Amino acid sequence: MTPWEPRARMRRRSKGAIMKSETLTVRQIFQDRRQYCVPFYQRAYVWTQRNQWTGLWQDIQEKANARVSGMNITPHFLGAVVLEPQVKHGLMGVDTLHIIDGQQRLTTLQYILASLLLALRETGMQAFELSVIACMQNTNEETMRNPQMERFKLWPTFRDRPHFEKSLAIQQLEDFRKEFSAHFTQHGTLRKHYDHPPSLAALWFFTAEFSEWIRSGVDQELSYAEALIMAVLQDLKLVSISLEAEDDAQVIFETLNGRGAELHATDLIRNYIFMRADHDGVDAGALYNSQWLPFESDYWSTKQRRGRINKPRLEWLIHSTLQAEMGSEIDLSRLYNEYRRYAAASPLPKTAGRQLLTLNQYAGHYRDLISMSGLSPVARLGRRIAAYDVTTLHPLTLLISVAEVGDAEKTQMFNDLVSYIVRRAICGLTPKNYNNVFLSALRHLTKSGISSEELRSYLGTLKGDASRWPENSEFRNACICAPLYPGRLDAAKMRSLLTELEGALRLSVKSEESGLPDLTNLDIDHIMPRSWHTNWPLNDGSSAANIDEADIEIILRSGGSLTPKAAIDSRTARYRSNLGQPDATEFEREPVSATLRLSVEAGQADCQHESSSQHPIDSETEVERARNCSARRIVCRCGSESLAKGRMTPTYLAPFRSSTSRSE
Template sequence: MQANPRSLDTLFNSQLRYVVPMFQRLYVWKESPQWSTLWEDVSEKAQLLMRGVKSNPHYLGALIIEGVKPNSPREVKRFLIIDGQQRLTTLQLLFCAYRDIARANEWKTLDRTTTRYLENADADVMEKPDEELFKLWPTTLNRDAFRSVVSAGSPEEVSKRHPLVYLPRKRKPEPRSNLAEGYLYFSKMISAWIDASAAEFSKTREEAAFALLQSLQQDFCVVEISLSEGDDSQEIFYSLNSQGQPLTQSDLLRSLIFMRAEKEQIDRDEIFAEYWSKFETDFWSMDVRRGGRTYSRLDLGLRFFLMAKTGQMVDARRVNEEYRRWVSAHPPRYATVKDELADFTRHGEAYQRYESAIPSELPCTDLRRVLMDFDVSTALPLVMFLELEAGLDAEQSKDCLDAVESFIARRVLAGEETKEYNKLFVDVIGSLRGLSGDAVLPALRKKLLEGGGTTRHWPTDGEVVEKAISRPVFKMIKTPALRLILERLETALRNKKTENLDIPAGLQIEHVLPQKWDAHWPLKGVSIPANVALYPHLAQGELAPLADAVRTRNSTLQTLGNLTLLNRYLNPAASNGSFESKLVEYRNSVLRLNRHFDAATAWDEEAIAKRGKALGEAICKIWPRPTVPEKSES
């Protein structure tokens, strides 16, 4: 490793190019604090120069680069920017703005000088002239904007190519490229400085512009650190970014992969376009909250990928560290970086298929909806393992996923805790690693049946039925999950003779015995006042002996046996009316769930319990549970 001071003239005045690797982030510097701070320093130094005052060079920081062996004798010498791409890109924007001002004023010497800082000569003999012409070659997603700005030739053309867009009812324009904004900022500042300085020092505008360029050439330096062959650029990059964690876990993963791609001399643009570009989208960059912390979806996807691969818990804050340790094992996990990216992309597509699902657009039997409505995204690593890692055919995969779904659904109905799901499902993956095909299902069932307590127990048929009868699920289970259970019951009640009608979206949960029951639903032949129905402890006199019965009714009406589904037109119509009026409305429903009431003549706590028992038994058939652990093949 060699460190040397480099003036900006030395830095850009040779036939070379600085390439921003794929692992670097986009250009993110803005007017405040970066551009304005740089410009204050530049204008101050130039003012001192015009006054004839000597000053020490101003250091702009370190630039860490790594030379790359050329692929052809015609290729312009190439350096990878390990650290410093933000300031190097900013300097290019500044010189570009200066060049265009010189060109517009026909200051040919200044134009030629700054053009040499932006472009390499002899494009006709270059290997890839469209790329090698530029002294700086940004990362893929910045290239079009950078090339557009450098080639525009004027602020007017840059504004034309990158116009401000105002959306309806918005006062502020939509954000445009930082590269265009930076160029326009420096163009404005340089023009204003030249005019002001020429007037202040009684110079021509060209003389003032020359002094500004001279100051940039002489008074500003960087410390160029050039890595030697034995230096590990990857470790240096991590060390530079270890304090304050300015990079996300997925940023660090990208650096790991594309640094190795450089060393393997793989076409970076090709693998970026084929694989990594899929992750440079709004979906993957969106922040989501998990366990009280906020992560990008790409960080979460990487974590789930690694847990699916290893069967071990991965700390969300140290995903990249764990990934590096895992992928660097011997023998290597992947033959090439391309194989690694292909596998990660395959898992990423599976994760996205589940994470981007819109429950209202999916049938109740779709596992994606089940996981979202039951709010168990922690099961995704296990689902990804079963779909992609366990070597299962379609039927075997379905059987295994049905077992996982049964485990989750029964626990939702029973009100079991979910706080250890992340550990549980990863433990299950660990127990299945090394198995494949027919051996996976028995081992999966055995592992799920072994769990105990409130965090890992797989409820039995008896427990499910008991909860269906007695648990006030309307108060205890979130609406999407409860609606899903009722829709699955509706599906199960249909038979071959039932019309194959989809269950419409937006069905509402209806209480048969309404929550406000006082007006039309006597209790033991006694009409109960509204205040007593709501607050049984207020019962006095002849109503006092009914206080417990009121409490029982208020609890019973929230159980599964008293719930059904109606569309948004029927639900208000049924509302808090009498049972007789409700039956009239229920006859308009095509749902099998509501055919149960066709033969009913009364509806009370006993009828609710009886229907709850029947629905509980139906749930046991929808989501069956093995009764005894099965032996897995070893």
């Protein structure tokens, strides 16, 4: 008993359906005038020599050897196929059955029969051709509606049709070299490392094996050829399950989908959607071409890793879409079941057209978000949060992005989310609760309406270190005293921070190069050299070598002490001079950094110049002065304090805003 049989019986008993089940040989499967159609929405043929063909050939060879040796023959079962007979109107045309499950097996059997025919011709055993052709081609083309299609016993999905028809039309093995010339070497052998059409690879493999085995029967080639044909047509068997009108084809497909090559959740979802399309009575083919076909591209099948989980990009899209639409946590390991729950949700099940419109709507925004290209609000957000790897934000982001609100409103909401994420990172607060925070925010917006006021109000109510939005005083203190880099921020996050600061500075001086620059090719450097205190005397001429290392580290790793690598200020020049080093060369300064406002900031003034009557430095030691200077560069020049004067700043440095007025 094969593994599928108990499950199938339980399903029949639980559903009360009656299915016609019978065990058939390959000859019985294909001998009648009928065509097995692979529904266009099913996946393409995926079996390979390494994973399936070699093992199947060994099974066939075992049966053929048994026949040559005169041994008792026991059948070899290939598993089950589930078929759904289609209604035939009138006398024209062949009988048609949709393959609900088992298309890989039936397609492979057609490749085996075509290879067997070629092997017979290669070995001069044409006397047996008709027995094989009868299982490959339907007859009486005069009564076919579409002879070009209906003459085939099996009609594959449209992605496989071109190479399927081309390969099965080959009359001699050498014709492959002409029809598929790019796939062969100059010596006429099939290229080893090449993306061959499955039909070409399958027929080339099986024909070579069949021909070699027939020739191994020296002076008995005819007997060997007959044994091989009988092994295929008579000794290979399948269980054919034909559905009745009341049977649920989708349920049967799901029950048996675990065999053969692994199905992704998206394969099941696609199958579910288009079975729904058949139920809705719409043109499923047109719907597929217009709404689903883009999801078959390499872009959506490419795998993306999140932590330890590596899934096709399409699965991540559907996962985020379901969370945005349902406002609940979605179990990725049960994505298909979760999707069915979404599609069948009350008050009325969603039509196939509606499901596909929703997926396509979210797909465009999701692509902008993760590709970080374009000028849409969600694309700009993607660029700004890329360094923080907060994929738990995706569902909320998509909900906002697809909402019918203006771009200015979306931008404001995205600004607040960036402020929330970056402030928490700089203040050393954990991101571990982000999944709950953003999902709760999503539910809040779904219930109350999607607006920047509602989002800001929600973020303002969050309490506790696990979720709160830091206020200005805490944020300012972190900028001044916290060890940012290395420390709370890695290189990517620190570069993102400097990028935002550079953009704000450009806006503040109305630079021709406004907007966020690309600093990805610049390293992060410390304005104050890491070993400055051993070579750089204080203003009074005394040595700084004995200053507390902890204080030095605070200065070096605080935000104001960091800049893109090529920014060389007067303090660095003085440090070089004390070490007897020459000034920086033009090459070292790097032309790209010369245009950065951060570089100008670093080179225009030292700490003494930056202290002013508006921002007096009360500290008495050089260390304290350096600390204040360092912090003022990020806080006073580009930070929250300067907002009182109405200067442009990065949004995540903006004052904490909420529905409730707060004093600091």
